Amino acid sequence: MLIGDPARANILTALMSGKALTATELAAEAGVSPQTASSHLRKLEDGGLLRQRKQGRHRYFALRDEAVAQTLEALMGLAAHRGHLRHRTGPRDTALRDARVCYNHLAGDRGVQMFNAMRAQGHLCLEAGGLTLSRAGAGFVRDLGVDLEALDRSRAPMCRECLDWSARMSHLSGKLGRALLAQFCDAGWTRRQEGSRIVTFTPKGRAAFDRAFPA
């Protein structure tokens, strides 16, 4: 079966953290060459254990669902040898990991925080194949100062899910993600560091952000 091979076992173990990892990272993790890992990853995906997400030139792999994770957990329990510690992924620079610009929207831990809060509060809804702004969500972003009518004029997608490469969770992109970051800057919540992608929060901005998007 699929789980038997040591390389695949390593890959699955690495993914037990719940994070999505790239093919190259998984190859290093499993101790095999990229092309070998590629072959394993395809088999695991065909076997229904993984799901894959393409983003730019990266391919992020994650366990397909909770049932797979649970079953693997049980298997790990049986196998006496426990998985070794995962090395930390993402940039060493903690500031970059905290908040940065991704194209032109907010990414990093703060981006993920915003995304999760908006989902939890019902402002963003994940419907069949697409992320949409709810009626309540429209009022919410208007209150934050976003000119929603201006956004409606362009045809570009309003909300998009973007996989965060440091947090390995989703954050918000699309027109709305872009407009929100612009609004944060206009309102003095955040400041861009020159010549870098780092976004720093002012003390007031940080407090206001946490109020609007409770973790």
Place this chain on the structure above:
Amino acid sequence: MLIGDPARANILTALMSGKALTATELAAEAGVSPQTASSHLRKLEDGGLLRQRKQGRHRYFALRDEAVAQTLEALMGLAAHRGHLRHRTGPRDTALRDARVCYNHLAGDRGVQMFNAMRAQGHLCLEAGGLTLSRAGAGFVRDLGVDLEALDRSRAPMCRECLDWSARMSHLSGKLGRALLAQFCDAGWTRRQEGSRIVTFTPKGRAAFDRAFPA
């Protein structure tokens, strides 16, 4: 890993009935020669999946414990869900889905029905990381004829959640799950089919079961 090989998978599947089988029987079940089976059985025992009991010139093999059975059940669930398991259609399959023995407790739709009813009636409580029998539940199972004091004497866990591969929901295992199935048989509610995992209900048993565990 050990479970991967088809011959070994057949052996383990055969042992899911909870019965102990001899090496020769398992060879026939797996469709391999006795010497091949012997080699597999040794590996499975070394791997901690089986336990062996010598009796006369026979060697009886069984799954080592309930944890192994549960994990295998979960694995079969994944495989079945992804369609990688031989799909047997016909009455045998539906009977197996309805009620079967999982190691030594009741699984299938009826197992799930029992589990849900006991949760709904407050007989089973899901507390921090563990399933427990409530005070009311203790009275309930005593009324059904279970000798709870005898069960208390052993150290094995009383209640365990076991993921059902056909229903994809939980059913009850552990000492209590085992004792309940035994009680159903003693009371004439159910009957085991020889050489299979199917559990059939007598008409009276079915009615009594539905009264005790309303869907």
Place this chain on the structure above:
DNA sequence: TTCATAGTTCGATGCTAGTCGAAGTATGTG
């Protein structure tokens, strides 16, 4: 004792499948 059955170990064989080098595609960067 002899015969039969249950199960094992040993050794040879053959095939599966994991592995990586080389080359190809796709995407981002300067």
Place this chain on the structure above:
DNA sequence: CACATACTTCGACTAGCATCGAACTATGAA
């Protein structure tokens, strides 16, 4: 544009392992 990076496919090599025949041990029956 050229160049770098991420990842894939193709093909050949090879290690590992499942398989079974033959021979061995152990228990039981006559």
